[in-house]
Amino acid sequence: MDADLANTIAALIAASINAGTPLMLAALGLLINEKAGVVNLGAEGMMLVAAVVGFAVTIHSSSVVLGFLAGAGAGVVLAAFFAALTVWLGTNQYATGLALSLFGAGASTYIGIGYVGSSLHNGKHAIPILENIPFLGTALFRQHPMAYVALLLCAGIAFFLYRSRPGLVLRAVGESPASAHALGYDVRRIRLAAILFGGACCGLAGAYMSLVYTPQWVEGMVAGRGWIALALTTFATWRPARVVGGAYLFGGVTILSFQLQGLGVPVASQLLSMLPYLATIVVLVLISSNINVIKLNMPASLGKNFDPDS
Amino acid sequence: MPSFKLRLELRAAPSRAMSWLSPVLAVLLTVLCGALLFLALGKDPLAGLAVFFLEPIQDARGWSELGVKVAPLLLIAVGLAICFRANVYNIGAEGQFVLGAICGGAAGLYLDDGSGGAGVMALVLMAGMAGGMAWAAITAWLRDRFNANEILVSLMLVYIAQLLLSYLVYGVLKDPEGFNFPQSKLLSAPMLLPILAAGTRLHLGIVFALVAALGGWLFMARSIAGFRLRVGGIAPAAAAYAGFSARGSLWTSMLICGALSGLAGVCEVLGPLGQLTPSVSPGYGFAAIIVAFVGRLHPVGVVFSSFIMALFYMGGELAQSRLGLPSAITGVFQGILLFALLGCDVLIHYKLRLQRRPEE
DSSP states (O other): OOHHHHHHHHHHHHHHHHHHHHHHHHHHHHHHHHHTTOOOTTHHHHHHHHHHHHHHHHHHHOOHHHHHHHHHHHHHHHHHHHHIIIIISOOOHHHHHHHHHHHHHHHHHHHHGGGTTOBOOOOOOOOTTGGGSTTHHHHHSSSOHHHHHHHHHHHHHHHHHHHSHHHHHHHHHHHOHHHHHHTTOOHHHHHHHHHHHHHHHHHHHHHHIIIIISOBOOTTTTTTHHHHHHHHHHHTTTOHHHHHHHHHHHHHHHHHHHHHHHTTOSSOHHHHHTHHHHHHHHHHHHHHSSHHHHHHHSOTTTTOOOOTTO | OOOEEEEEEEOSSOOHHHHHHHHHHHHHHHHHHHHHHHHHTTSOHHHHHIIIIIGGGSSHHHHHHHHHHHHHHHHHHHHHHHHHHTTOOOOOHHHHHHHHHHHHHHHHHHHOSSOOOHHHHHHHHHHHHHHHHHHHHHHHHHHHHHOOOHHHHHHHHHHHHHHHHHHHHHTTTSOTTSTTOSOOOOOOGGGSOOBSSTTSOOBTHHHHHHHHHHHHHHHHHHOHHHHHHHHHHHOHHHHHHTTOOHHHHHHHHHHHHHHHHHHHHHHHIIIIIOSOOSOOOSSHHHHHHHHHHHTTTOTTHHHHHHHHHHHHHHHHHHIIIIIOOOTTHHHHHHHHHHHHHHHHHHHHHEEEEEEEOOOO
């Protein structure tokens, strides 16, 4: 193979992984939510707030690790608010998530005013030895550590859901909260834990956007990735391994739209930028059109609240 | 000392009074949160609230500006109220609004020969409505034919609509004499919507909006189609048993909302904007979701809530110039309002009981 072409392809793969990582982080968190029967449409809002909070903390502390922790923390705080309303007060999950997204958009813009225009310097990252493998080194082993953390997280979630007892309980809560309750499990606490975990993941995803991917704060920079992550859980038919594939696929579509612009393809940049959103609609249509696939895989009580007192 | 704890107790029947009181409580709660926010930011809370909620409507000019913002919010919210009543979660009204602006704006630019006239005006408005309907129809069709989630599809279409608008104003619709600014030519004065009060920007759009609210109420409360729609929303199984078509409800509500959102979009272009720019909406389509919920999904209720939301927008603008606070604070207030409403709505089904803890 032509060496230049190989380099280009390796770089494209690397960029796709980079672009797919925030989607994966968020979608994994949302997957855990949904496995417990909770839809949190606030993903976009949590990611935005986490992006700006993580960015601000890193600017002041010059620590990326603290930035990620702060982002996850911001996600957890917002998710706790969502949980208090939906799980304890029994508010409609869809409306509450929407409120969270709207609030997050406003709040992040507000918090971020002073940080527009600053940017972070991102050092090079690489896994020693492996990075020197021809082709694969460039394609796979020069990512930010968080990209590998996301993969570990996925493996952990897959193990948790399908190989551990708490995972089984979580799935039971998502399928039939009444049965789980009858067996003596505290449905509300389990859902709270799932929602907080989802918030932390969305927080990490948001922080990844502003700390690694861009790396700066721009108003509305999450640009629909929270919603795309929500679509990804459906696309992955609620299976962790497929989330990885879906996230990288969408990362690839995003990168493709940039690359085509760079290559001078005679299509306006705005039209190319539509690609990820169009792709989301296309995959939603493809996966949803077979209603049996959805029925078979969707947690049975998704989006339905449970009141143990009634 | 005896200790007390608050607990929620299920009401025997949902409280009707509470369902109308809850939005009022929510607004008060939001105002309270606003005061706390001002306090936290080191501003005088009372002065801050005055800037936000009183100063915008101190004079006739203020009221007219309020009307300019009520028009799009109310138009969209009436459509959304109908959708949500039918359990159709169309949250992409922002995209339908943008398409209305694009189609109406493009038609207006094409038909603009400097003379205008009622026929041309009607054509342009219809083009806007058709644009919004077409955009809503995509969501309806994908939901109907492929079972694709309308929340996510309509939202993705918002991003696509905004990119389409940007593509057009940077491309074919760009004013050739506009020094390369990404905006269209200005529409000539006869093309613009008539101004209702001389010296203000208050345009005919507010009349459209009020008519839409009335029409929406007639449709929902007095027509058989509206009845079917409501039954389908409350009890899908009963609606199916009665032979009411769920597909019919989906299409009807989506197309009505698309038409009204599109009309709101074209009215913005023919009203305060006068041309197409890369951003035709300060988030009216999303704010209208809150307006619809706060207005109890009732076409008349949303009249009141759209005034409150318009006030938030104006307050945000004033907060920037008077208090040195970024206008993004409007978005924060919007979010708080919806949260507060959802919280207060709990009281429709539950009552708060102060309970004495048993002595140890």
